[in-house]
Amino acid sequence: MTDEIPPPALPVSPPPATHDLGGAPRFRCTAVEPDDEAPPDEFGKRVDALRQILGRSGLMTVDEMRRCIEAIPEPEYHALGYYERWLRAISALMVEKGVVPAESLR
Amino acid sequence: MAHAPSAESVALLDRFVAALVAKGVLTEDQITTQIASTDRASPEIGARMVARAWTDPEYRALLLRDGGQAAEAMGVSMAGAPPLGVLEDTDKVHHLVVCTLCSCYPRAVLGYPPHWYKSAAYRARAVREPRAVLAEWGTTLPDGVAVKVVDSTADYRWMVLPQRPAGTEGWDAARLASIVTRDALVGVALPRAGQ
């Protein structure tokens, strides 16, 4: 007779969400590139401007935008550029809120 | 380096802007105006605030009490900007700012965040091995100085008030501001008189 195998203990905590990067071991050996420039290219500047205009107009909060950024699946989150993530999030949010029709983005 | 957006993203941006314009939500002119306005903010603003704080004790007190008011006192409009907190470096403490959850950054006084600030590596490592991150900038701290990492998670934005370096005695505000770099205002570097 074999002893009953106990169920596995529940993990103390789930793994951190994709965006919740503080201390993430996978980036432990990735160097930070200290000398990179700040102002983005035209694409980035336009996306950045959309965020500010839409935020001021009351159509979205930065918190809603962050929620949509956090919903991007992990492989894409790290494959997309910073302002590409923003664009993905903001455009999805404007569709979600009925500001623009989904067909207009396809 | 930041990589260029994909053709797919560029096309999405065009379609999205066209849809917003078609719905009367915004205009191309508004986008142009917004970009011009955002481009005006740069680390020179933060540098001028620090230089003034180094020479004017009353301004220093204001800066530490209410960064937003201190920015306004330099002619910067903080309307709509999040509250600005200023972190005072001392002989005992050196501050390093990061946003592990996204990329919160004191844009009103520093402009666009640099690519590295938004990178996964910086966000992951700054809270865990801050001294190794500092070393990538060639920054080492004197013995007895503790690192205080400030993880910018909520409503404030944070800027560092570094210590005035030795060898800058008698310098005017403009010359002092010239050695206060963006990296020093985030805390990854220290101002140097020889810069």
Added chain:
Amino acid sequence: MTGAFEAGQRVRVKLDFPELRGPCHIRTPHYLRGREGVVERPLGAYPNPEDLAFARPAPRIPLYHVRFDQPSLWNEGAAGDTVLVELYEHWLEGTA
């Protein structure tokens, strides 16, 4: 609005993972859940981002700057180094 905690008070971040209960937006980093720190100072009160993210009515919640011993978070690092984080009151509890 006066909060429940004051400067110098020892607090614990709730060991909670709303991520397991469904879609959410949280500004309390994973690495601090269940950790103890010291309130450095109250930072005022702000609409709860967890509600704002879903366009729900967002009551203002006191926000605190809370300091944590850095090496004990990771079991590595230099003694005396710290991490200072903005945390909302509903994520904090007093310690006995």
